Amino acid sequence: MLLEHLGNKLQALAAADQIRKLRVAATAAAPTQILRGPGGSALELLMFSSNDYLGLAAHPALAQALAEGARLYGAGSGSSHLISGHSLAHEQLEQALACWVQPNIPDAQALFFCTGYMANLAVLSALGDAGAVIFSEELNHASLIDGMKLAKAAVQRFAHRDMVQLEALLAASDAAIKLIVTDAVFSMDGDLAPLDQLLALAEAHDAWLVVDDAHGFGVIGPQGRGTLAHFGLCSQRLILVGTLGKAAGVAGAFVAAHPTIINYLIQAARPYIFTTAAPPASAHALLTSLELMASSEGEQRRARLRELQQQLRAGLTDLLNEYPQLGWTLPDSQTPIQPLIIGSNAAVMQLAARLEQAGLRVPGIRPPTVAPGTARLRITLSGSHESADIERLLAALRQAAYEATHEAAREAAESSA
Ligand SMILES: *Cc1c(COP(=O)(O)O)cnc(C)c1O
Numbered sequence: 230m231l232l233e234h235l236g237n238k239l240q241a242l243a244a245a246d247q248i249r250k251l252r253v254a255a256t257a258a259a260p261t262q263i264l265r266g267p268g269g270s271a272l273e274l275l276m277f278s279s280n281d282y283l284g285l286a287a288h289p290a291l292a293q294a295l296a297e298g299a300r301l302y303g304a305g306s307g308s309s310h311l312i313s314g315h316s317l318a319h320e321q322l323e324q325a326l327a328c329w330v331q332p333n334i335p336d337a338q339a340l341f342f343c344t345g346y347m348a349n350l351a352v353l354s355a356l357g358d359a360g361a362v363i364f365s366e367e368l369n370h371a372s373l374i375d376g377m378k379l380a381k382a383a384v385q386r387f388a389h390r391d392m393v394q395l396e397a398l399l400a401a402s403d404a405a406i407k408l409i410v411t412d413a414v415f416s417m418d419g420d421l422a423p424l425d426q427l428l429a430l431a432e433a434h435d436a437w438l439v440v441d442d443a444h445g446f447g448v449i450g451p452q453g454r455g456t457l458a459h460f461g462l463c464s465q466r467l468i469l470v471g472t473l474g475k476a477a478g479v480a481g482a483f484v485a486a487h488p489t490i491i492n493y494l495i496q497a498a499r500p501y502i503f504t505t506a507a508p509p510a511s512a513h514a515l516l517t518s519l520e521l522m523a524s525s526e527g528e529q530r531r532a533r534l535r536e537l538q539q540q541l542r543a544g545l546t547d548l549l550n551e552y553p554q555l556g557w558t559l560p561d562s563q564t565p566i567q568p569l570i571i572g573s574n575a576a577v578m579q580l581a582a583r584l585e586q587a588g589l590r591v592p593g594i595r596p597p598t599v600a601p602g603t604a605r606l607r608i609t610l611s612g613s614h615e616s617a618d619i620e621r622l623l624a625a626l627r628q629a630a631y632e633a634t635h636e637a638a639r640e641a642a643e644s645s646a
Contacts, residue, residue, distance in 0.1 A: 246574035247595055257287035260614050264590070274590040275618055277608045282448045282565045283530045284613030285478030285521060291514050295479070298513030306506035311495070314506030318513040323483070325519050326471070330485040333457035334467045338491040342500070343507045345443050345472035345482035346372040350379055351498035352439060352470060352484055353410070357382035361406035364398055364436070366390075366422065368415045371598075373441060382408070389415075392426050399434040407436035413456035414444035417599050417607060419562030421445075424460045431466050439468045444566060447476025447522045453531055454523075477518040479511050530612030534565055537610045537619055541567055544623040552630045554637070565610040568594075569626075570603055577604035580629055587625040 242248050253265040258281050266272035285291055298318060306314035319341050326339035342348040349372040357363050357380025365377060368389050377384045385402075387395040399407065409431055411422045424440060431438040442455045450458035453476065457469060465487050473481040484494060494501055521527050545559050545567075558570045571577040574595045581593035584606075595604045608622070 246578055252590075259284070259287045260611060260618055262590075272585075272588075274585065274588055275621060277589065277591045277610065277614075277622060279611060280444065280475035280609060281478055281611055282444075282476040282534065282609070283453075283478065283522065283527060284611045285476065285518060288478060288521065290521065291478055291517055294517035295510050295514040298508075298510030301513065302509035304510070305508050308506065309502060309504060310506045311502055316506070316509035316512070318509040318516075319506065322512040322515050322519075325516060326483050326485060329454065329519065330457070330469055330471075332454070333462055333464075334469060334485055334487070335463065335465055336488060337469075337485045338488045339483045339485040340491050340494055340501070341507070341512060342482045342484065343504060344480070345441070345470065345474070346375075347500040347504065348470045348472075348482040348484050349373050349441060350376045351494055351500040352468060353377050353408075354379035354500070355494055355498040356380075356406075356408060356437075356439075356468075356490070358406065360404065361408060362402050362404040364395060364407065364409045366411040368412065368418065369410060370412055370416055370441060370443065373410055373412070377410075382406075390420075390423060392423065392430065395427075396430055396434075399430060399436060402434075407431075407434060408439055409436050410439040411441070412444075413440050413442040414449065414564050414566065416444055416566065417594055417605070418560055418568055419444075419564045419566030420560065421449075421456060421459075421564070424456060424462060428460075428462055428464055428466065432464070437466050437468060438464075439470070441470045443470070443472040443475055443482075444564060446471040446473075447518075447527075448531065448534070448565060452523045453527055473515055473518070477515060477522065479514050479518055481507050481511060481515065533614075534610055534612045537614055537616065538563070538565060538567065540616060540619045541608065541610065541622070544619065545569065545626070548623065548627055548630060552634055555630060555633060557630075567608045567610065569606040569608060571605055572602060574604045576633075577606060580633070581606065583629045583632070584622075584625050587628070589622055589625050591622070 255263045258279050260276055262276050264272050264274055302316055308314040323339045323341050327337055330337050353376030359381040361382035363377055363382045363384045365384055365386050367386050385398050413422055428438055445456035447453040449456050468486040471483050473479055549557055577593040584591050591606045591608055594607045
């Protein structure tokens with residue numbers, strides 16, 4: 230019965246072009262990667278799909294720091310943080326992260342988590358008590374949405390970047406505890422939340438602002454200090470979630486906030502308490518990540534990233550002007566996440582397959598990750614891409630646009646004949 234039930238669901242997904250498949254990568258995360266192709270063959274692909282924005286995931290200094298961490302602390306932590314798994318490396322990393330965010334959140338402490346997904350579950354389930362209200366931006370990441378499902382607080386959604394609606398909801402609420410929750414950089418769109426306006430609203434309405442900076446940490450703001458720094462914010466009403474598996478190149482996440490909030494998470498956050506602490510070696514390696522991110526090398530990688538973004542956007546803009554009939558659009562994004570909206574699931578998957586035949590991997594993103602009718606290529610750039618890589622992507626997209634246009638014209642001619 231179960232297998233039949235699941236089989237039916239899988240068939241429905243297949244009919245809607247929504248089946249997802251795992252790809253096996255045989256080499257480190259880098260612009261050029263070997264993936265296993267059909268029948269187990271090796272495919273060398275130019276990747277525009279990772280969140281390794283600074284190209285640190287395969288950085289030799291980080292691999293070396295990880296090995297050093299393993300020599301110092303072994304392979305695993307052995308237990309949860311509250312039992313005996315909280316190592317010196319975790320402690321040092323939390324202190325370094327606290328220093329990192331204190332210009333934006335005075336007196337902040339930081340708490341390290343195994344993943345960003347768990348950090349978001351922890352913050353929302355622990356702080357979203359019964360009687361509290363969570364005001365949630367509609368494009369929030371799935372991990373925030375799942376955290377809200379675990380919370381006892383009521384949830385009120387506001388439309389993407391709609392400050393007028395949020396203000397009305399806040400003004401109408403008499404909840405004692407109000408939490409505004411938002412991604413800082415929207416993961417499928419690449420645009421920024423208006424954090425300055427959100428914080429002003431939080432202050433005016435005695436609310437707290439929970440910011441998920443998964444895609445801004447290390448990438449945006451002076452020295453890559455993140456989206457809070459980009460906006461120059463400073464407030465104790467901020468609760469920051471940063472992730473350490475994207476620009477920081479390793480794995481894990483942290484929450485930074487007022488010491489009372491951090492202390493409460495240690496007491497009450499089940500995704501913190503009931504899980505084995507991440508390997509201390511990864512925390513040890515992350516100390517090197519933070520140094521690299523803030524160094525002149527980090528600065529160069531961010532500068533390169535901005536140049537590549539401009540090159541890509543200029544090329545795509547020309548392409549869209551040439552092929553307006555395709556209906557593709559390029560939303561405004563000043564981050565390494567550059568979505569090219571295609572529309573239908575079938576069209577985006579066909580385009581992604583074409584690019585792969587040309588040796589390029591750009592993932593097609595479909596509902597339910599994005600709204601129906603807005604399936605897209607999610608192009609992500611890294612500080613280790615070269616200008617020639619962008620040229621290759623643009624040339625392949627141009628070829629695909631040409632073919633798609635001519636196919637559509639041929640189909641129209643055939644159906645009218
Ligand atoms: C990736 C991501 C997460 C989850 O972080 P992980 O460390 O990968 O679990 C949370 N929020 C946003 C916005 C993300 O993009």
